[in-house]
Amino acid sequence: MRKFVSIAITTMLVFAVGVANGQGYTFRVLANKGQNKVKKEGAATPVALKTGATLSDGDQLIASQGAYIGLMHKSGKTLEVRTPGTKKVSDLAKMVNTKSASVSSRYAKFLASKMNEKEQPNYRQRLNATGAAKRALAGDEQIKALIPAEDASVLGDKAIVTWDVLDDMEENVFIVTVKNIFDEEIMKEEVTGNSVVLDFTSEQMQNEEGLWIINVRAKENQDVSSGDIAIKRPENPSQYAEGLSSLKAEVDEDSPLNKVIYASFYEENGLIVDALTAIEEAIQMNPDVEDFKILKKDIIERNGIKVYEETE
Template sequence: MKPLLTTLILVFSFVAGNAQINTFKILVQNGESEIQIGEVVTQLKKGMVLSGDFTLTVKEGAYLGLVHNSGHVLEIKESGKYDANDLYGKIEVTETNMIVTRYTDFILNREISEKAAGINYEIMRDFEPFSDSEVNLYIPGATELYGDKLALEWANESEFSIIRVMNMFEEVLLEERVEGQRTMLNLENENLKKEEILLVKVYQDNDVESKAVALKRIDHETRTQHTQNLNSLTSNISNSALLELISAAYFEDNNLLADAFTSYVNAMLLAPNVPDYRSAYNEFLIRHKLLKLRQ
């Protein structure tokens, strides 16, 4: 019996020890960075798992978005050398947030699946509107809405555009003149916050306009549930582009596409020099047939 007991103790010790192993997964990567394990030096790539003793060399202008196996996230924006133990020490593990790891895996696995299917969203490819006869808004024609902020963007260039937000009877509640092709609407505006259904249209010169986008606010009970989920999801993440990317994955998974788009835009704006965020934004637009590659 003693050999069996000794074997069981060793097995349980191994399992318990491995449960505490620190690992990082690379969710976002830009520029050149290397990992050194012993004498072996390897270039870092998105999706790579980092564990054990290692040293990272982050070169000038590079960026890393890391997800710890506890669900905590870590951004590395400064060049230099980073020891594994120093990085582990930055993670205060009070509890494991499996929701974060679920959505980081959701992001990486979707990208792997799309590449396997031959879909390749290159950052520098040209995109174009589906039509020049109407303004192409980057939001599906009808969607439910959770948040109080709404990113609006459109493909068609113009000296300026007029944004109109209307109620279900097409009475204008808010009108804005916008230069450029993007704006952020505050849906807590006094004229908007009590409306359950909002219609949004963009107008440009020569009577070119978008189709009306219908946005329906989710009911109080559903909103409360999403708030609880999001609070749990983001409890270990400070305000960052990584937070917006993970939130976007949550919204898209729950078919809250206007909110997902807003988070993709926020991620891109918070880290404008990191192509992965722009790529995630492009992927969303192509995936939902809101934009097409230029032929």
């Protein structure tokens, strides 16, 4: 938990400096898909829009066909632009309800610092490297479930568990089993792809202990396995109730961008399974937005979840 407090404090200090040096901005770009541009006030020609850029009232946003642009208003509220055409930033600002934005502002700013391209250039270059291949190290599992090895607490009623496999692994069908604390199998599901949705409200998944042991195996070769990984309910779930309730009062959960803000809330509170579930929901809602995938990888890296190393 101490690590997350440190991250939060560092983030707020960095952002405070940014705000002090740039009070005039109206929006910050959190996600950007498409050949979008911005015409800055007083400029003769538009330039390419970049994640992390700031927009002022006098600027014009030029969205391409099929665009997705996720904006954070200076109040902390978010706005998504999906339709093509030229839009005045001042007009977009009028669409934002800035009332009751104290909690969402905190986590939107936390998110902005993580997705700012200028702050993480080397990381983004590494993620976008071409020709990279995944390789296993000695002692590695052949399937890596993307769950923290320790303190994998889950607050929500469901979790989307994903896993990583080697590039040369032809298997695409997996058997996911869930056991309770008594080593009794309570769920078994065959899935295609690299994710499964666990519904903790279903009758078979409910148990008083609040602990689930998950294993992923290749269907055709069940010796290829993730090993057993446990997730559990937090010891004191009520400690998150007030913050989560306040966030829900300000931010709906029905948009990809807002899912990412919820991921920021969960990560700062050490609920990494919930954070990864929220960001995975954002990715599934709009899979072409590369920034969401980068943020997921960022959460994984920050929290020490093992993945296969990528080599050129």
